[in-house]
Amino acid sequence: MAYHNFVMNRQINIPYMVKIGYGKINRLGKYLIDKGMSNIAIFWSEGLEETLGGKIYKGFEQHDIEIVCNKVVQYINIEEVTKISFSLPRTTDAIIGVGGGKVLDFAKYSANLLKKPFISVPTSLSNDGFCSPNTSLLVDGKRTSVKSNIPFGVIVDLDVISKSPIYLIYSGIGDMTSKISALWDWKVAFRKGYERYNDFAAMLTYNAIDTLLNTKNLNLISSEFLKNLSTSLLLSGMAMEIAGTSRPASGAEHLISHALDEISRPSQPHGIQTGVSSYVCALLQNNPQIEMLKNFLLKTGFFEYVMNNPLSRADYFLALQRAPLIKKDFYTVLSEKDSYMKAIDIIEKDAILKKIIR
Numbered sequence: 001m002a003y004h005n006f007v008m009n010r011q012i013n014i015p016y017m018v019k020i021g022y023g024k025i026n027r028l029g030k031y032l033i034d035k036g037m038s039n040i041a042i043f044w045s046e047g048l049e050e051t052l053g054g055k056i057y058k059g060f061e062q063h064d065i066e067i068v069c070n071k072v073v074q075y076i077n078i079e080e081v082t083k084i085s086f087s088l089p090r091t092t093d094a095i096i097g098v099g100g101g102k103v104l105d106f107a108k109y110s111a112n113l114l115k116k117p118f119i120s121v122p123t124s125l126s127n128d129g130f131c132s133p134n135t136s137l138l139v140d141g142k143r144t145s146v147k148s149n150i151p152f153g154v155i156v157d158l159d160v161i162s163k164s165p166i167y168l169i170y171s172g173i174g175d176m177t178s179k180i181s182a183l184w185d186w187k188v189a190f191r192k193g194y195e196r197y198n199d200f201a202a203m204l205t206y207n208a209i210d211t212l213l214n215t216k217n218l219n220l221i222s223s224e225f226l227k228n229l230s231t232s233l234l235l236s237g238m239a240m241e242i243a244g245t246s247r248p249a250s251g252a253e254h255l256i257s258h259a260l261d262e263i264s265r266p267s268q269p270h271g272i273q274t275g276v277s278s279y280v281c282a283l284l285q286n287n288p289q290i291e292m293l294k295n296f297l298l299k300t301g302f303f304e305y306v307m308n309n310p311l312s313r314a315d316y317f318l319a320l321q322r323a324p325l326i327k328k329d330f331y332t333v334l335s336e337k338d339s340y341m342k343a344i345d346i347i348e349k350d351a352i353l354k355k356i357i358r
């Protein structure tokens with residue numbers, strides 16, 4: 001049967017270079033040369049070359065790495081990425097992105113176009129994009145999810161990450177815990193016959209959630225916490241690659257966040273929105289992991305952060321209404337009849353939600 005052939009033959013990529021720890025960017029040159037890569041294109045988020053360039057270039061010099069293209073990324077429209085990608089020399093061995101979501105998406109898509117390895121060097125852990133097969137680019141002026149490839153290499157330097165603003169770490173926590181409601185949506189969508197399910201991808205994501213939720217040291221910039229947060233986000237990205245869909249990482253809570261991005265000016269970071277929405281959706285779902293989720297978001301100070309930086313109630317209610325319309329044929333708990341009214345009731349009655357959506 002063709003369906004089985006497709007499933008069996010689909011190629012799954014994995015990152016072949018995974019370095020998580022302190023001082024890792026100093027060794028980037030060595031990691032590259034170990035893989036036989038000596039001509040590289042490097043893309044930066046604005047302002048980062050000034051702070052991190054010295055460390056990275058020193059390692060490049062030591063290992064005779066040549067930079068064939070060096071650019072600061074400001075725009076992520078697909079035409080611009082395509083134009084720059086095809087102007088790169090043929091000798092380019094690898095494409096590196098250093099910085100936040102935009103530059104990583106830029107470099108990831110560029111590498112995908114040229115069929116070159118992409119090395120992801122995130123400077124924060126605000127979401128799972130640094131090791132996912134997807135990119136978010138501007139297509140005709142609209143933020144659009146575009147399929148790419150999982151990175152060949154992921155370098156998470158905890159020196160750099162621990163100096164990132166704390167709200168970005170909260171965002172990473174929220175993006176990771178949002179898999180709790182996403183997995184529920186996926187399983188129910190499968191039971192209703194709308195989706196294929198992949199046991200292995202689901203197991204990997206459940207384990208990734210456990211890794212983070214069982215972290216003993218809740219000092220958010222401790223080595224244990226940051227290592228667990230980065231590994232969980234990385235595994236969650238891998239689960240999408242294995243499943244061949246974003247389902248293990250993204251459900252109703254992501255739809256609400258996408259709706260908020262369109263409505264709120266300015267919107268909050270992705271993981272703050274998905275983290276809060278995951279709690280709302282998990283309550284709607286009667287999710288068996290709800291208490292675990294709530295305790296973790298309380299203990300880490302996530303809820304307290306959002307209490308001090310609340311989401312607008314008017315925007316949130318509008319986002320709840322729009323969310324089910326964002327993706328066609330995508331079952332989530334919000335597809336259920338009366339879910340909108342139930343969600344509003346939950347937000348009005350829950351002691352935490354009353355304080356963070358107001």
Ligand SMILES: [Zn+2]
Pocket residue numbers: 127128175249250254270274
């Ligand atoms: Zn996300």
